[in-house]
Amino acid sequence: MEKFSVLMTVYKSDNPDYFKISLNSVINQTAVPDEVVLVKDGPVPESIQKVIDEFDSAHPGIINQVQLEKNMGLGLALNEGLKVCKHELIARMDSDDICLPERFEKELAVFEANPEMDIVGCPVKEFVGTHDNVVGKRDVPLDNAAIHKYARKRDPFNHPTVMYRKSKVMKYGPYGNYRKNQDTALWIELLSNGCVAANVPEYLLMFRFDEGTYKKRRSWVNTKLLIDIRLHGYKIGFNSFFDFLMVAVMQLGVYIMPEGFQKFVYTKLLRK
Numbered sequence: 001m002e003k004f005s006v007l008m009t010v011y012k013s014d015n016p017d018y019f020k021i022s023l024n025s026v027i028n029q030t031a032v033p034d035e036v037v038l039v040k041d042g043p044v045p046e047s048i049q050k051v052i053d054e055f056d057s058a059h060p061g062i063i064n065q066v067q068l069e070k071n072m073g074l075g076l077a078l079n080e081g082l083k084v085c086k087h088e089l090i091a092r093m094d095s096d097d098i099c100l101p102e103r104f105e106k107e108l109a110v111f112e113a114n115p116e117m118d119i120v121g122c123p124v125k126e127f128v129g130t131h132d133n134v135v136g137k138r139d140v141p142l143d144n145a146a147i148h149k150y151a152r153k154r155d156p157f158n159h160p161t162v163m164y165r166k167s168k169v170m171k172y173g174p175y176g177n178y179r180k181n182q183d184t185a186l187w188i189e190l191l192s193n194g195c196v197a198a199n200v201p202e203y204l205l206m207f208r209f210d211e212g213t214y215k216k217r218r219s220w221v222n223t224k225l226l227i228d229i230r231l232h233g234y235k236i237g238f239n240s241f242f243d244f245l246m247v248a249v250m251q252l253g254v255y256i257m258p259e260g261f262q263k264f265v266y267t268k269l270l271r272k
Contacts, residue, residue, distance in 0.1 A: 010041065156191075188232070
């Protein structure tokens with residue numbers, strides 16, 4: 001199988017226990033990455049560094065640490081990591097999620113079967129606390145045509161599940177200087193430039209979910225940014241004005257609705 005890199009970031013406020021579980025899931029794979037590029041987004045506490053050092057001792061030569069002097073935010077931190085990834089195929093991973101053991105093997109198989117492929121992801125199961133406490137799921141469209149259509153209104157990928165081509169991300173991206181929704185903007189740029197995509201029809205990642213997830217999505221910063229990104233999509237011809245209007249109305253509705261009803265919308269309506 002083709003060699004590939006894993007790209008992660010870690011931040012001072014990340015939970016070291018969750019981080020350790022996440023790192024272990026990346027290496028305990030049927031297709032083991034050739035390198036894990038780990039961007040430390042600003043100084044990290046001793047508890048985080050201890051996890052990194054222990055992993056490095058157990059798996060020498062795998063981890064490549066990139067230290068940023070100060071916190072830059074996820075998008076810019078990922079861009080620094082992209083620069084040093086040495087392989088064309090890069091798998092994203094977050095510092096608190098869990099890869100299932102066959103994730104990388106099955107995503108690589110899609111690239112090998114389809115040389116024109118640029119982005120591959122998968123649906124996720126959402127959990128709280130321990131991985132067996134599944135509280136929801138987020139399904140995504142599977143084939144290229146369905147992904148392009150779906151992306152006009154909603155994200156067609158779960159960001160920590162994707163494996164993509166470095167050359168295409170660097171050519172049409174990379175990530176924008178946003179504190180949130182960096183992935184939404186990137187998908188619009190990649191797909192509007194004709195990138196070919198697919199999602200594996202299996203749940204290959206466990207996505208950690210908590211009460212803070214709802215609060216982040218309900219913030220005005222998040223709402224305005226998503227609307228601005230979708231407006232940009234309309235201006236470059238990626239989506240119609242009606243598509244943009246639907247997204248704007250939905251985001252404003254989520255922002256003003258009570259938190260309890262917001263949870264219902266996310267778990268019962270938007271996770272279908």
